[in-house]
Amino acid sequence: MTPAPVYSLAAVRKRQSAAFTLEIEHLSVEHGETLCLLGPTGAGKSTLLGLLSGLEAPSSGRLTLLGHATEDGNVPLEILRRVASVHQRPLLLAESVRYNVEFGLRVRGIRSPRERADPILNRLGLGPLAGQDARTLSGGQLQLVALGRALVIEPDILLLDEPTANLDPAHVALVESVVRERQQQNSMTVVWATHNMFQARRMASRVGLLLGGRLIEVAETEGFFKRPADERTAQFVQGKMIY
Amino acid sequence: MVEATYAHLWPILLLSLQVSGVAVLLSSLIGVPFGVWLGLSRFPAKRFVVGLVHTGMALPPVVVGLVLYLLLSRSGPLGGLGWLFSPQAMILAQTILDLPFVIGITMVAVASLPTDLQRQLRSLGASPAQARWEMVREARAGIVLALATAFGRSLSEVGAVWLVGGNIEGQTRVMTTAIVLETGKGNFTLALLLGGTLLVVALAINLVILRYQGWTRP
Numbered sequence: 076m077t078p079a080p081v082y083s084l085a086a087v088r089k090r091q092s093a094a095f096t097l098e099i100e101h102l103s104v105e106h107g108e109t110l111c112l113l114g115p116t117g118a119g120k121s122t123l124l125g126l127l128s129g130l131e132a133p134s135s136g137r138l139t140l141l142g143h144a145t146e147d148g149n150v151p152l153e154i155l156r157r158v159a160s161v162h163q164r165p166l167l168l169a170e171s172v173r174y175n176v177e178f179g180l181r182v183r184g185i186r187s188p189r190e191r192a193d194p195i196l197n198r199l200g201l202g203p204l205a206g207q208d209a210r211t212l213s214g215g216q217l218q219l220v221a222l223g224r225a226l227v228i229e230p231d232i233l234l235l236d237e238p239t240a241n242l243d244p245a246h247v248a249l250v251e252s253v254v255r256e257r258q259q260q261n262s263m264t265v266v267w268a269t270h271n272m273f274q275a276r277r278m279a280s281r282v283g284l285l286l287g288g289r290l291i292e293v294a295e296t297e298g299f300f301k302r303p304a305d306e307r308t309a310q311f312v313q314g315k316m317i318y
Numbered sequence: 319m320v321e322a323t324y325a326h327l328w329p330i331l332l333l334s335l336q337v338s339g340v341a342v343l344l345s346s347l348i349g350v351p352f353g354v355w356l357g358l359s360r361f362p363a364k365r366f367v368v369g370l371v372h373t374g375m376a377l378p379p380v381v382v383g384l385v386l387y388l389l390l391s392r393s394g395p396l397g398g399l400g401w402l403f404s405p406q407a408m409i410l411a412q413t414i415l416d417l418p419f420v421i422g423i424t425m426v427a428v429a430s431l432p433t434d435l436q437r438q439l440r441s442l443g444a445s446p447a448q449a450r451w452e453m454v455r456e457a458r459a460g461i462v463l464a465l466a467t468a469f470g471r472s473l474s475e476v477g478a479v480w481l482v483g484g485n486i487e488g489q490t491r492v493m494t495t496a497i498v499l500e501t502g503k504g505n506f507t508l509a510l511l512l513g514g515t516l517l518v519v520a521l522a523i524n525l526v527i528l529r530y531q532g533w534t535r536p
Binding site for chain 1: 432434435437438439440441442443444445448452455456
């Protein structure tokens with residue numbers, strides 16, 4: 076029997092403002108895959124990730140998260156806790172780096188959060204900063220802490236919103252390899268919003284293109300870049316300004 | 319001579335601290351949760367409610383004292399409590415005067431946190447209550463400021479406590495009412511001495527509060 080998809084979206088609308096509504100006619104995300112969402116600023120990537128987190132309800136349509144409907148906005152906490160998000164502009168608590176990374180463990184009542192936090196802090200090169208006030212971090216370090224606090228939870232689903240936007244190439248490679256490692260360890264499903272087509276090519280099993288709040292095309296990575304079905308996708312992957 | 323005249327300084331100081339302390343405690347028990355809720359929620363009448371809170375900050379203490387006097391007097395609706403000219407009435411007056419400050423400053427402290435913080439905490443698995451509690455922790459410097467402001471206001475207030483307390487020696491006389499009394503009698507040195515003592519006590523308490531604010535930081 077085929078397992079139920081992690082996400083299933085049908086005729087989903089999310090009205091963000093008078094000027095912008097996200098409209099997804101159909102999208103299904105399967106267990107263990109990495110779906111990269113490409114698209115320019117304002118295309119709706121963050122709006123879509125907000126819906127996928129289960130914390131926001133669509134204005135209309137049907138969106139299921141691990142089989143649970145999200146339309147009424149009452150997704151059970153145990154389901155929400157299987158998802159972790161890394162936000163485009165991460166906000167850290169005015170506490171130490173360690174406190175921030177351990178946050179998700181503490182709210183789950185895990186007694187020795189340090190044992191789980193230390194390996195991820197060290198893996199991301201944040202070990203020496205563990206006791207530092209999180210408000211004193213640089214933009215790049217802040218993004219690494221945001222990734223650390225999401226990964227330490229060992230989520231089934233990881234939602235990444237431009238997690239490498241402020242990082243140098245070496246740290247971009249570090250983030251990509253850490254996400255890959257974690258995915259191999261626990262078959263985590265990843266939805267990764269990025270502007271970077273090269274990153275999408277490296278990381279994705281499937282790629283989707285969002286333009287003006289519409290999902291233009293979703294395809295296997297190689298097909299998406301080499302044989303796009305939609306003319307707009309073809310132009311986008313060629314770097315043409317179509318927006 | 320001063321010692322002889324004011325042998326009862328310590329009971330007066332102690333009562334001042336007691337009345338102010340209990341009033342701050344009561345106003346924080348009510349005001350902090352309400353301020354947090356007001357800071358985090360959105361509802362159509364919010365502007366009106368915030369306006370009421372701000373107006374409360376401008377409540378003249380003598381008016382509060384007068385209204386409470388009428389309510390607590392023997393013929394008043396709360397006369398049965400027998401609180402008029404008692405520390406309880408003084409605590410009630412101080413609590414009413416402190417509440418708008420505790421609510422208002424807490425509300426601003428919480429509302430000035432980044433709007434997306436609560437959602438980000440929820441996205442890491444926090445329940446709504448856990449996320450709200452973390453927001454309170456995050457706003458703690460502002461909340462401590464709210465309590466310090468309320469305590470300072472209580473300690474220095476005179477109009478309301480005089481009206482509902484009556485400035486009865488050994489029962490309801492506090493530092494501020496004693497200062498007014500001595501000034502009226504022309505004992506300026508003693509009045510100044512009492513005022514200085516009050517200031518030193520207030521400074522000591524605020525230093526402890528500041529240390530606590532610093533201590534709670536990482």
